[in-house]
Amino acid sequence: MPSDLRCNALLFAFSAMGVLAIVSGSSKLTNASEPPNIVFIFADDLGWGDLSCYGQRRIKTPNLDRLARQGTLFTQFYVAGSVCSPSRTGIMTGQSPARHRIFGHLANRESNQRRGMPDALDPDVPTLTDVLKDAGYVTAHFGKWHLGNVSPDQYGVDAFRTDKFCNVAGKQAIDIWSAEARPVCTANILDATLDFISEQSDAPEPFYVNAWFSDPHATLNPSPDQLDRVKNLAPQGVPFPGVAQVYYACVLEMDRQVGRFMDRLEQLGVADRTLVLFSSDNGPEDFQIRNSAHSGVGSSGPFRGRKRSIYEGGIRTPLIVRWPGHVPAGKVNRTSVISGLDFLPSLAAIAGASADAVSDGDGEAMDDVWLGADRERRTPCFWEWRYRVFGHPANKPPQLAVRDGDFKLLVNPDGGRVELYDLASDPGERDNVAANHPDVVQRLTRMALQWNKTLPDSPRDPGAGMESWRWP
Template identity: 50%
Template sequence: MRSRSETRPTMNRRDFLVSSLTVPALRAQSRPPNVLFILADDLGWGDLSCYGNQRIKTPNLDAIARQGTLFSQFYVAGSVCSPSRTGFMTGRFPARYRIHGHIATEQFNAQRGMPNFLDPSAPNIARTLRQAGYETAHFGKWHLGHGQGALLPDAYGFSHHKTVTSNETRWQEQGPGFRAKSTAWMVDNTIEFLEQNRSRPFYINFWTLLPHATLEPTEEQMKPFERFRPNTREHRGAAQVYYASLNDLDTQIGRLMKRLEEMDLARNTIVLFSSDNGPEDIHISNAVHSAIGSPGPFRGRKRSLYEGGVRVPLLARWPGRIPANRVDESSVLGGVDFYPTLSKLAGLPAPAGVDGEDVSDIWTGASRPRRKPLFWEWRFNIAGYNVNRSPMLSMRDGDWKLMMNPDRSRVELYDIPRDPMELNNQAAGKPEVVARMSAALLAWQKTLPPGPVEPAAGRNDYPWPRPAQ
């Protein structure tokens, strides 16, 4: 290697050309990364072909997995919509904001001791990035506040937004065909935003309505799934409707990914795909189609704190930074990690007071144990089969997952890597683990704002599996 004194003082034509090509590349690298966060609604861990679903192909989401990393042990902060979204945005467990269930009518919220909207003063990733010079946009489902007094996304740091399940009137559901077209409309609006803001770093929430009930795909969307059509007068099988909707979601995401490539934005854009909770339960009145969703091999569905209710897909892609063709089956990650992690990757200081942790090293290829435990609370009854009715409190720390009620009833301890289906309760044989984790779990619950609890919460009249005699 030449020393500095040995280099030539002049630059020949070849060196000039190389330098000319390199400078823009360095400038592009110095620009902070863009972020596109795609969030499905009620999509289960086992719904994508890259997660093992053999009934449907999801080629565009599979491509994101191939071009990036698929995480197997990713947990959202809640087992329903609003809590999970609160965790993604704020990096804090949603119960800290009294968001225990989905934000609904004012009367229903009051009965459950919940606010009508997320506190707009809560620090969140959108406001942090906007203050750092990002353009920020939210397209699609909001569900962090609607009804009297609820503010629009701009109060939370979004410079652009078109939303549903909010107080916004520009883009609400219009008639029976809305959901079949909703993802395409979201893509159209996102592309328009990209074309207008491509010269600046951007953060986009692309939060879809699919595959949440009620599903109503068009006949054209259902044609590729004729094999699922039942031999009945209705001619609309639940599987046909569900997979048609999921296929449209995948197709539209593919259209958005293609446009990112065409605009030369893909190389410096972190693409994240996940879901807000596990799949819907068939016992919900309008969910006959959405209940086809798969939690994979796990016990539990939406509303449950068992794995199937809170463990969902996470795909992460950032060419050259997040390893491609990687499946991470060991790292335990949470939705509350998004805020501190994206702050780090954007070159910003760590946000204060968050429950999540910076896992940027894991996203970019490292392997290490999680430093902070994950906690959940569910204060309500759980619809559906008794096997899915979990205790009220849950905690994941290392390989262990502890579940219990606040009165210490229904203590369940599972070694998740070795017992992912949560069939072998080891509480009786691991008293020291139960003692350590229960102390931490109950101490965490005491830090939460008090509120009402449904009488049936945490109840299990017919234990399953049955305790050993």
């Protein structure tokens, strides 16, 4: 379709529906007599470049590297938001988090009200766990929640032990934030997950589990043994650990626990009939944030930006998908752009859920890509960030972004500060080529600004969208 017609068609969809609700046709589940069990492991503030299978050279992550060898590694996966709650909302709803007024992280009521946000994701909104439960799955959630002050059972979750809620008999909410709990928080989350899977391993119904970590989100407190595993990163001549040592001690412990978890799935006899997905909710935190002053050196790989930024480093994160006999083993997909908004329609297709359940989504069914197809994305991806971005001025983007094909455009809501990048040749977003492609700038700017008009309004930080420094 010519670019101007494509843009006009998109704008018509916006005006008619008020949302981008595109769910592309997906391939039917092949070579399977029954839907798989599904486990989604979600790390917290882990950067694209923090795993050795993604190019990290300071440490080795052998267990996540093994997961990648047994499945497919995707290099162009994007979360729907550059911080925790928006990213998780996108996974759970398949819709842009701003549609639900979740513009930033959910906090206390005063903070939420000041930013025009609710105290929780609306429980009347259909979620991934609702859809899979309706399709016959037993659903569970263990670990971090960060979708607000409403219990997970209101979102179609059967069993849960989070940092705030618990309905498992004889158990309590999992402590994932205290200094004492931090060295074992990932182990405790996966232990709770394994307890549930052990109970379900012989059940006739398939299971779906969210295992959402708090590692390596600050504040971190690795044990002496964990620090000793990365003593090569310790500073010389002083008695305290280094910043990289603290951070990567926790990454290594997370990797070790994922390996233990996968080994236990083998022992339970469910590994080959379980689809395992691993990702991270946003890019790595910056050391200028106080709680990460001792650890904020996670790697966004070759990309510009970190957590909060809608440059690549804040929103592009690892994605590894493993399902023996269905997902190609040892493959690296560098072609397909995948969004966190795609999880709901893709998993619904794999689970055999009704198409009606995903008809109002903003994502695209990419299950065919997960199962081995190499194709380009058919729909654009959008992001927004209304607040300050910390760290180096180069990491501070305009407030809106859209990616369509290889081009990504960033712009402020007033149409100013236009930046255009060809990510195929410039994934680091260093060369603004807006002057060379006025037709692309015009088309993508119209798309971004029209999309922004469909979103709820809210207070914005005065410094949002500005790349500034206080010069002397």
